[in-house]
Amino acid sequence: MFKEITILQYRENDKKVPLIDVRSPKEFEHAHIPGAINIPFFSNEERAMVGITFKKEGQDSAIKKGLELVGPKMADYVTQAKQIAHDAQVDNLVVHCWRGGMRSKSLATLFNFAGIKTSVIKGGYKSYRRLLHATFAKPWHLIIIGGKTGSAKTAILKALANEGEQIIDLEQMANHKGSAFGHIGEDKQPGTEMFENILFEKLTTLDINKRIWIEDESHLIGSVFIPEVFWEHMRNASVIHCSFPTEERINYLVKTYGDYDKQALLDAVQRITKRLGGQHAKAAIDFFEAGNLAEATATVLVYYDKTYSYGLSQRPQDKITTLEMEKINPQENSKAIIKLADALEMYKQVITIN
Numbered sequence: 487m488f489k490e491i492t493i494l495q496y497r498e499n500d501k502k503v504p505l506i507d508v509r510s511p512k513e514f515e516h517a518h519i520p521g522a523i524n525i526p527f528f529s530n531e532e533r534a535m536v537g538i539t540f541k542k543e544g545q546d547s548a549i550k551k552g553l554e555l556v557g558p559k560m561a562d563y564v565t566q567a568k569q570i571a572h573d574a575q576v577d578n579l580v581v582h583c584w585r586g587g588m589r590s591k592s593l594a595t596l597f598n599f600a601g602i603k604t605s606v607i608k609g610g611y612k613s614y615r616r617l618l619h620a621t622f623a624k625p626w627h628l629i630i631i632g633g634k635t636g637s638a639k640t641a642i643l644k645a646l647a648n649e650g651e652q653i654i655d656l657e658q659m660a661n662h663k664g665s666a667f668g669h670i671g672e673d674k675q676p677g678t679e680m681f682e683n684i685l686f687e688k689l690t691t692l693d694i695n696k697r698i699w700i701e702d703e704s705h706l707i708g709s710v711f712i713p714e715v716f717w718e719h720m721r722n723a724s725v726i727h728c729s730f731p732t733e734e735r736i737n738y739l740v741k742t743y744g745d746y747d748k749q750a751l752l753d754a755v756q757r758i759t760k761r762l763g764g765q766h767a768k769a770a771i772d773f774f775e776a777g778n779l780a781e782a783t784a785t786v787l788v789y790y791d792k793t794y795s796y797g798l799s800q801r802p803q804d805k806i807t808t809l810e811m812e813k814i815n816p817q818e819n820s821k822a823i824i825k826l827a828d829a830l831e832m833y834k835q836v837i838t839i840n
Contacts, residue, residue: 488594489605493613496580497690500605504574506567506581508589509611517679519582519614520687525566527589528555549588556592563593564600571602578603586610618686622716624694629827630720632702632798632806633728635665635790636735636742636783638814639701642728645820652698659684662708665790667754669708670746681710697827704797724830725801726823727808734814736787740779748774755786762789 491500507514507522510533514524528536532555540548571579579602583589586609597604607613631639631646640657647653661675662668669675676684692698702725705717712720743751751774759767766785773782798806809826811819 488591488598490586490608491580491605492608493617496605496607500580502574503576503578503580504570506570506579506593507611508581508583508593513584517677517683519611520683522582523570525563525570525593527583527593528552552588560596563596564602567593567597567600567602567604578605580605580607582607582610582614584610585612614683618682619713619715621686621689622682622713626689626694626716626719627697628700628719628723629697630702630723630725631699631728631823632725633730634735634794635787636739637728637730638738638816638819639728641814641816642819642823643699643701645816646699646823648817649820649824651820651824652692652696654685654688654692654698654700656685656701656703656707656712659688660707660710662710664703664707665754666758667743667751670743670750670754675708675710678709678711682713685713685716697831702797721801723805725798725806726826727798727806728819728823729808729810730814731812732784732787734812736780736783738814739783739787743783744779751782755782758786758789761793762786 496503496505505519505522507518507524508527509518509524510526510528510530511524512530512533514522514526518524532552536548536552536555539551567579571577579597581590581594581597581604586606590606590610594604594606609616631642633639640655640663643653643655657663657668659676660681661672663670663672675681700720700723703712703720705712752771755762755767755770755774762770762785766788770782770785773779773785807826807830809822811822
């Protein structure tokens, strides 16, 4: 007989044990617990077939149909499970389905019968998602790294991590740099739900009592939405706005995008033609075609700078501190930012005491 455990018990005590997601391949591909391994109880087509049987003929007929489909595959399920346990050098597994129902309990029973100690996550994937939403709602101490396009915010974020600071790199999680050009050179984006799962896993590695640095982002990163409650935390967080000369930002962007395919850059300009305005868009395209990346970048920045300035103006102004810097040097910039943040936090402590 299998044992039932909560998602918290799994994460606190059994996280090194392989986690088997028995949902269909389509469900798993849509979103899953990072690190989980898919052994689908039903294929996509079988799951649909059982669902149709349930609607037309009721639960008993659906269970019978399910048993007919699963029966021939039982030996293969056990073979897969034993291989996973062997590879992980353990003798036990944890399984889950959508809500801790028949699919996970059936495979857990089978695996235990085959000699693999197997537990079932009570509430299944739904319990994981409930924990995720509760975690997003916690009072995270976020500090936003702001700055106009080309301010090397992501590079500064990584430099902060090298200095021992806690960071969250949303763009890395989303496989997107956050602008019309943001997909260039990146892998396929996860869906929003999978992005949320990745963000949740990162948050669980951080100390909620210490500050966490995060880059200023729009609500939408490419095609992925930042979860609403966490987005509200970001909108209400303190901002350190890194201000660099325009020429520095242009040079940085040319270095960043200069080796990418020209057509990809042209396609990105085409996508924002309406926002740039026809005249500016044509000028940018002409510069790109001529290989003049600096002028093309300067033309596009007119739009992005206005957009960023407007977004900054919508934040609580008493939470914005501007740090003027002459050169983009992420390692040195990060040290200046930490020094400023320490001073601001010390000042707040003095005010609170007084």
